């Protein structure tokens with residue numbers, strides 16, 4: 015029903031565009047007009063479509079609730095005695111019956127009657143909606159078309175509509191972000207009602223339990239986040255130990271040594287690495303690197319667990335290399351040529367110049383790049399979900415199995431969930447903590463990078 | 472007035488060409504740097520057409536001429552800075568104390584320690600004032616001890632006339648100084664390794680008149696100990712600081728001589744046109 019209605023409104027709107035434009039063209043033929051014909055066309059089209067579609071939207075949003083209220087007043091008194099859950103069930107039955115869903119029937123006669131009432135209300139509502147939407151569209155079209163006059167500033171009103179449109183778009187973007195953060199906060203509060211904040215922040219034991227039976231206490235799990243965060247940072251550290259030196263060295267090579275032709279070819283090739291989906295890195299880590307690390311460890315007599323922080327960290331490091339390399343390359347390129355010349359003119363060699371002038375000059379930007387990379391590493395999920403462990407293990411030994419914040423969030427939300435269960439809610443608390451950490455890292459990094467840019471402008 | 476040599480030189484960069492008729496004596500008796508037939512190419516494009524010029528010991532030679540005539544290119548030949556530009560080729564013979572600086576056996580690092588350079592825009596390193604001046608002595612291992620290094624830094628800063636202003640903040644960043652102070656810091660950095668020659672490429676063009684006057688004074692003092700070549704766009708500056716002046720035009724040396732003579736009695740029409748402001 016609504017689909018036809020929307021199509022009809024849009025058709026009218028198109029028609030309004032062409033008719034208003036033709037009218038404006040005709041006006042222009044007999045003398046100058048203020049706005050170009052297509053602005054008149056767009057203005058009329060907008061007037062025709064936007065209010066009518068807004069009415070349609072509001073109608074479809076409120077219709078079910080209004081009808082339900084009306085139907086309830088038709089139900090016999092025994093309905094009022096039902097509990098809320100049962101009442102909802104009955105209403106659902108009524109709605110299904112009204113919609114004519116196959117195979118639904120009810121043993122209660124009044125339900126059948128109510129469905130009939132429901133259906134008739136819906137019919138009335140549909141007629142009313144069609145009539146009001148279409149008449150609004152037509153009236154608005156005709157009214158707006160009378161505004162196609164020589165002096166009318168259609169261009170300005172189109173401009174205003176455009177402003178409103180882009181403002182609303184950005185508002186939606188901002189509000190959704192806020193809504194996500196708010197829901198994160200809200201759910202985290204629920205978690206902290208069940209588990210004390212201090213236990214979460216300072217506890218050394220992470221062992222969330224699913225309530226398998228009704229009577230099993232929700233508090234049977236342990237929610238000390240320290241081992242989880244320690245695991246996250248251990249893997250991020252391994253990743254940075256891999257990606258930091260390699261990324262920086264390759265950035266120096268590209269910025270200072272590479273022949274332009276090599277650079278033009280190799281830089282995009284390296285950036286291609288950044289385009290590999292992390293899930294691919296993930297199974298690479300789990301199936302190739304982890305066994306390799308284990309075999310190597312055994313060969314030199316070390317005890318390496320099958321899922322080691324080392325394997326996950328190394329692969330994550332490889333993933334981050336292009337990120338660091340390309341950020342650091344930009345930063346190094348931004349070091350003014352005059353500093354290089356100054357150093358060469360003092361008789362410094364190229365590597366002396368890089369070590370003593372270029373790196374110190376680029377240092378703030380490089381630090382910023384590293385911080386951004388770290389915040390990426392701790393937020394990374396897929397690689398660790400596949401290659402790191404599931405059990406929280408408080409250790410600094412990268413050959414052991416550790417788990418990360420992101421993995422625990424995944425684990426908490428996989429399978430059957432109950433939304434008042436601390437295990438499920440712990441995902442929100444972990445998410446909130448992760449959000450705060452990466453936010454702080456990003457703010458610091460961006461401040462440093464910005465200050466660095468200003469220094470050379 | 473004597474008859475000017477009337478010439479019909481190329482005035483368009485597109486038809487730059489060799490122009491052999493140089494007025495004045497290119498050679499000097501106590502030459503420290505001696506250039507013969509220096510030709511420079513940027514890729515296919517020739518920028519210098521056989522320059523012959525000597526820089527006298529402990530004297531200031533000013534290089535003047537319209538923009539793009541090759542003054543910087545010539546200056547950068549003397550410390551081989553053109554080596555750092557890909558596809559730039561330098562031909563001809565340049566001698567420092569009678570040694571060929573382009574000899575395959577000569578060391579560019581050593582050359583640059585002997586021929587210092589000061590650039591148009593002050594370019595202190597993002598390091599402390601002290602570390603800026605100590606940069607050269609450190610990479611060339613000139614100091615035997617920390618005290619020795621301190622004294623090298625102090626001497627250089629004193630010679631550059633900056634010591635009094637920065638003595639109490641040697642550890643603050645060099646980039647925090649004013650433009651004129653930064654340029655004097657760069658001069659201190661250049662003289663810290665005791666070069667024989669100092670090349671200055673428009674060292675005052677980014678500075679205000681007061682800072683410019685200080686640098687000019689400084690150049691005058693430095694000329695007692697150093698051989699200096701300075702590129703400048705200001706006739707007055709050339710007249711004030713230099714003993715000899717060379718006029719470049721579209722990749723050629725047109726005229727060279729005592730500064731006073733060039734400004735009062737130029738031999739070539741082109742030189743006269745330039746210094747009287749008819750073009751440039």
Ligand SMILES: Nc1ncnc2c1ncn2[C@@H]1O[C@H](COP(=O)(O)OP(=O)(O)O)[C@@H](O)[C@H]1O
Nearest residue numbers: 484513518537538539540541542543544545556
């Ligand atoms: N790096 C370069 N690559 C190509 N051409 C250059 C380069 N530097 C200078 N040139 C050219 O060489 C000529 C001389 O330039 P330059 O020595 O900078 O002149 P000046 O310092 O007298 O203004 C100009 O035509 C200029 O375009």
Ligand SMILES: [Mg+2]
Nearest residue numbers: 542543544672
């Ligand atoms: Mg120049």
